[in-house]
Amino acid sequence: MKYVPVAAYDNYVTAHLAKGRLEAESIQCWLMDENTVTIMPIWSQALGGIKLMVPDVQAPRAQEILASLEQAHKSHHACSQCGSHNTEEISTPRKISNWISAISTFLLGNYAIPVKKVRRCFDCGHETPL
Numbered sequence: 260m261k262y263v264p265v266a267a268y269d270n271y272v273t274a275h276l277a278k279g280r281l282e283a284e285s286i287q288c289w290l291m292d293e294n295t296v297t298i299m300p301i302w303s304q305a306l307g308g309i310k311l312m313v314p315d316v317q318a319p320r321a322q323e324i325l326a327s328l329e330q331a332h333k334s335h336h337a338c339s340q341c342g343s344h345n346t347e348e349i350s351t352p353r354k355i356s357n358w359i360s361a362i363s364t365f366l367l368g369n370y371a372i373p374v375k376k377v378r379r380c381f382d383c384g385h386e387t388p389l
């Protein structure tokens with residue numbers, strides 16, 4: 260059976276939530292590069308994150324489920340400024356503090372300094388710290 264990636268995640272928690280959702284719909288799936296990304300988060304970008312792999316014949320159905328999951332998630336996170344649901348959770352890599360935390364995390368080998376995440380509204384540009 261041939262497996263194809265249907266989604267990619269930068270942490271194992273969201274990856275497992277999506278995997279569990281697909282398994283509940285009887286879709287066989289597994290996570291590629293989970294251990295590497297979890298142990299060395301700094302490699303996540305290079306590897307393309309944790310890939311959710313499904314059989315190619317089940318990929319359209321899996322994408323449908325993931326899209327509705329995303330939609331449900333978005334509708335729970337309206338912009339506090341304008342009320343739009345057109346928002347997304349993003350990390351802010353352009354800020355110097357994130358580079359410092361990425362380097363310290365790499366050097367210290369722990370997760371003591373988290374990367375800053377915000378919820379950005381694509382309609383008004385407002386950013387809500389998470």
Ligand SMILES: [Zn+2]
Nearest residue numbers: 338341380383
């Ligand atoms: Zn907004």
